[in-house]
Amino acid sequence: MAFQIPRGTQDILPGEAEKWQYIEQMARDLCRRYNYKEIRTPIFEHTELFLRGVGDTTDIVQKEMYTFEDRGGRSITLRPEGTASVVRSFVENKMYGDPNQPIKLYYVGPMFRYERPQAGRFRQFVQFGVEALGSSDPAIDAEVISLAMEMYQALGLKKLKLVINSLGDKESRMAHREALVNHFKGRIHEFCEDCQTRLEKNPLRILDCKKDRDHELMATAPSIIDYLNDESRHYFEKVQMYLTKLGVEFEVDPRLVRGLDYYNHTAFEIMSNAEGFGAITTLCGGGRYNGLVQEIGGPETPGIGFAFSIERLLAALEAEGISLPVAQGIDCYVVALGEKAKDESVVLVDKLRKAGIAAEKDYQDRKVKAQFKAADRLQAKYVAVIGEEELEKNTINVKEMATGEQVEVALDSFIEYLRKKLV
Structure with a gap:
């Protein structure tokens, strides 16, 4: 089902x-x-x-x-x-x-x-x-x-x-109420069942009726303004x-x-x-x-x-064709190359998030090209690439997606680097 x-x-x-x-x-x-x-x-x-x-x-x-x-x-x-x-x-x-x-x-x-x-x-x-x-x-x-x-x-x-x-x-409403009852009661049978019930209980509600709003008595009904x-x-x-x-x-x-x-x-x-x-x-x-x-x-x-x-x-x-300026995308997508880098990316993404940076990584063992496409779909501002070579040098490659600019950053200062760029 x-x-x-x-x-x-x-x-x-x-x-x-x-x-x-x-x-x-x-x-x-x-x-x-x-x-x-x-x-x-x-x-x-x-x-x-x-x-x-x-x-x-x-x-x-x-x-x-x-x-x-x-x-x-x-x-x-x-x-x-x-x-x-x-x-x-x-x-x-x-x-x-x-x-x-x-x-x-x-x-x-x-x-x-x-x-x-x-x-x-x-x-x-x-x-x-x-x-x-x-x-x-x-x-x-x-x-x-x-x-x-x-x-x-x-x-x-x-x-x-x-x-x-x-x-x-209350005094004004009672006076207006009496005027409304006198106005509608002679022809209330021409109105819907709801209005007929409202005549005695709450005649003001007749004026709010959607079914009978075009009835001629509606246009000439006493105005509350005149009874204030x-x-x-x-x-x-x-x-x-x-x-x-x-x-x-x-x-x-x-x-x-x-x-x-x-x-x-x-x-x-x-x-x-x-x-x-x-x-x-x-x-x-x-x-x-x-x-x-x-x-x-x-x-x-x-x-x-x-x-x-x-x-x-x-x-x-x-x-009115108004678009709200809602935040779109994430700050950083981490691309991992190889098993060791993949293990490191789990920790790295966690550190980014705890530093207040919106981050994501691949969880489906996709190829590098597919990971970059995922970063595009998520509208990532930066893509950080880490592989075996980067791990040996204790660095990470950071690409700014808007400009295409790519720099190598020391892994120890990567989070601080991103923080400054995202201000």
């Missing part, structure tokens, strides 16, 4: 994995500059966490979660997103008591959603996310949005669009003011609705305008979630964050 990879997953092979490493390291370095610390949470959690944290009216909870019962009869779910797990850890580990507030965290790891696989979208995908917990200052909203934009721009992406909206506080109270309006104006001061370009989109139930006040998305990127243009989404910590059992604590999939980021880079 020939085994195949499950649908909606992928193998990230050598040559591609280096791109992922580059992106992850860049994101880690950027988070360090913004004083965000890494947190690692379990890949699976109790299902109730996502029912409460993500919201039982969301597509994620209703249709996309990988949920199973463990041997103890507990309902367990592979995490479909990162925020609920981070907030659970924040509460469980009493991080709200840390004197250094806000708590600024980032995470990277696999998430799981059962949805139709398509370009840049998988059932197992890697998400990078940021959460800032403990501050209701609109300046932290601007910081988080600015950090998200900088991650994309640092990789060279230019065809980006940032859209922001305010979902308002003075406090919410002032908050949103401050966020916009800070973004402007930080030089972050944005558009206000009153129709922007995030797909998770826990958002309030600031919501945002970063999209790609690159030609050929695809119908789904969103790269990154995030927003403020001031009630989530309480929902998961903690004290009243404001929070804001964002997340993006590395798969979609790679697709955006490809759409």
Whole structure:
């Protein structure tokens, strides 16, 4: 039987994995500059966490979660997103008591959603996310949005669009909710089953429906902007003011609705305008979630964050024709001629590696010509040749592949010679 990879997953092979490493390291370095610390949470959690944290009216909870019962009869779910797990850890580990507030965290790891696989979208995908917990200052909203934009721009992406909206506080949302119900209820039978269910549970989610997005009532639906109270309006104006001061370009989109139930006040998305990127243009989404910590059992604590999939980021880079400057090849390939030289090469390659030099040798008893071809395939910067004659003289021949220059070097000083050349 020939085994195949499950649908909606992928193998990230050598040559591609280096791109992922580059992106992850860049994101880690950027988070360090913004004083965000890494947190690692379990890949699976109790299902109730996502029912409460993500919201039982969301597509994620209703249709996309990988949920199973463990041997103890507990309902367990592979995490479909990162925020609920981070907030659970924040509460469980009493991080709200840390004197250094806000708590600024980032995470990277696999998430799981059962949805139709398509370009840049998988059932197992890697998400990078940021959460800032403990501050209701609109300046932290601007910081988080600015950090998200900088991650994309640092990789060279230019065809980006940032859209922001305010979902308002609880009072504003209730007023908007009532207006939405009144707007849709007379013709809700014309909408899909999901929207009919959402009308009473969470009418805001109707605006996020992909099936009915072209329905005429969508275009005339009440805008949350018109229902913001003075406090919410002032908050949103401050966020916009800070973004402007930080030089972050944005558009206000009153129709922007995030797909998770826990958002309030600031919501945002970063999209790609690159030609050929695809119908789904969103790269990154995030927003403020001031009630989530309480929902998961903690004290009243404001929070804001964002997340993006590395798969979609790679697709955006490809759409703009951007190549990442990932390290290719090795530093040195050791070619051995004869049994004694072969034995010596084992030790020599080990010494090179311990000296911080990426080195390789032949393990298939290939002829000299084949070993040089192997060095070419591995993109070796230098090829070092050692044989019986070199062993007698305690030397080694070193060839720089880029220039073809070849020199004889004392074996005792070979490693130091390479170190200087590789600087």
